[in-house]
Amino acid sequence: MKKFISLLLFILLVFVSVACGGANEEGEASTSDSGENSENAAEGYPDGPIEIIVGFGEGGGTDTMARMLQPIFQEELGVNVAVRNMPGASSALALEHVAEQPADGQTILFQTDLLRVFPTMGMTDLTYKDFEQVGVGTMGIANFVVSPDSELETFDDIVSLLQEGDATIGVAGVGDPWHLTAEIVNSVVEGESEIITYESGSNAAMATLRGEVDFSISGVNEVVDLLQSGEAESLAVMDKEGFEVPDYGTIPPVTDFVEELEAYAPEGTWWGPAVKAGTPEPIVEKLREVYNKALQSEEFKKFAEEGAIVMIDVDDPQEYTKETTEITSWLLWDIGTGKRSPEEVGIQRPE
């Protein structure tokens, strides 16, 4: 009997501690609401330490990049800047966390291109409208990877294979930039293919090398070591100009082979800081300035070059997130991969 009581007490303790956790969370949320309408915050910005929220675990590509930016932000803003990882639900949990914080620029979301698939894949109801994109400065460009002994020797061969209609393509996951690239190319060249997912672009490349798929699409940054060691070859990048990989050579752009693809280039996974929508404009401007400075720094340029990450120049980042969200979510919905109509979260079909 005594044992039973202590077991009951233990279970009770568990529930109490979890309930407390929940209560705290709500408490936090309510205080954040009250702080939201402090417009004057712009002058005193930054007001105390800043957190950069990363939606993926430590050590991944997104995390590494955020950690490269962190010291530069810290120096430029003159306050402590910390990177905090909140992995889960393809980074949707991180978006939700930032959306619950005050719109005062003290919490920065390290946004990725996944933002554009949420409206149809349904991990969260948040869209680009809930954030103000500070910048989109870096991209892992999509590239077409084959094994060195593959019969596919140029991008033209890939096009003919797609047109024949029985190509198998390895990508990381459904709705990722690599899957999108495949769908874009298919729609332009009127091809068909079977998509097989391998969790990461580099795993997909490994599957190509084993001959499980005809070719794979991934970020150049994910396969740079395979290219340099000579284990894999890249036939084209989804861009308007070629991309030079150190110790490997220049990968030609898809537009060299199929001109019509120009409208869709560059395509790949992108990164850039964002803040909650409604953050005062001066704060966003300040952050934009700091971010651009960080991108121009020698450390960051070296990091990008070594990692085969492309620096891109987007004039209006907020407009960019709007456009790519509309195009991408509707494309996925139309081909039957999407889980809900983007209209459900207010994303209009692009004209």
Next chain:
Amino acid sequence: MPDITLILDSLWSMLTIKHLLLFVIGTIAGILIGSLPGLTTTMGISLLISFTWGMDWLEAVTLIIALHVGGTYGGSTAAIFLNIPGTPAAAATALDGYPMAQKGEGGLARGIATVQSFLGTVIAAVIFLVAAPLLVELSMNFGSWEYFMLAFFGILISANITSGSLIKGLMAGVLGLMLATVGMDSITGNQRFTFGEASLMDGFSLIAVLIGLFGITEIIHSLMELKPPLKSKNVKSTIPPWRLVKKFLPLGGRSSVVGAFVGSVPGVGADVASWVSYDWARRKSKDKESFGKGNPEGVVASETANNACIPGSYVPMLTLGIPGDSVTAVIMGGLLLHGLQPGPKLTVSNPTIVYEVFFILVISAAMMLIFGLLFTSVFQKVLLLPKSTVLTVIVVISIIGTFAVNNRPFDILVMFAFGIIGYFMRMFGMAAPPLVLGLILGLMAEQNFRRAMLSADYSFLPFVTRPLSLLLLILIVLVFLFQSEKVKNWFAAKRKRLFGNS
């Protein structure tokens, strides 16, 4: 073969004061955790991982491996002096270790266990150094078919071996498989059994499940039967004379190979390695009768093999991304946390990792030898710590550790839930490791099966036409046939007829 200077560089970088300190901390923590009955190496490592946050990966891996080596050895203390194995891997050690202690040879048994654990680790580390690159070569040919077979084999064999009853083991394994389906399916992007809970979209947090099953379960279990602190005589380790070490060298060598081999089979761990080695040593020995009555050879066989199992289990974990047992499953989780993706590509992105792991193993083993021989009395005192103190500390560490991984309160709930599930499982005699392997390998099996079907146009044929896949399939069938009493009896009858009754 990477540049020799690169290899030396990696050795060099481990010889800094800071790094050596990590070795010391890891090894001592491991020995302490291993010594305390109820605290397992699996639990120690899963708690440790969340604290390696912010370290660079080499430091984190050092700490983890040092703890693994120390913990596996640490289990021998309680086995010898109290007849309670500190960890499941030391169960076979108790058979002869405890009788030796009763005869007043406890110090010697401890000394032998220490030296043999060291030798086992080092010999198996050399095997690891040779085998890992070979397996990487082979694994380049592993397709979805082979990965499916391996994962399937792992789940089946763990259900088969780690729990006394095959049915209960399979039940736990199937439960793990069912839990593995929770979360977003990466092939279609559909959400399965998430019930709209965003925190479940990636499935259950592995670390939360492990800490729950191996930490919280243990705490509940101990609460149910809080015993007064154990008493044991304080005996110093005797450094075994060279003559004895030399005498045991052939047996030690054999046990190392057995340990490393068993360790490399997915689904079985150090506990099985030590039993297999013990059994083999007994059957080969000229003095079978004295086994179980204090024959040092029993201690040698068991302690060498359970430590030799460590490098062995790292081979499939690092090269194929397939964890052999629950400890390596946790370690794999830790590697992922630090951005290292175990599998064939690991050696492409980190060409020196095999050498680094080798050095870490050898240095950890050396540390363990030194501390094991010098500070035995300290480690023995740990056995006398009141359990209530130890348990309180562990609950706190468990909660912090679970939360720290994803910064998610939800995971704490998962941890406690699995703690309770684990407790009831234990009440019904179901072992936890098959559940854990079902959870990890289940996802691997399912996704690779579906990929295999997709890339072969929904044909089953490649499973039997691909040579490696066929080989694994035959292996699975054989293992299961030999479980059946009928088949066993048939073979026994056949042997009797052929060789007479001997």
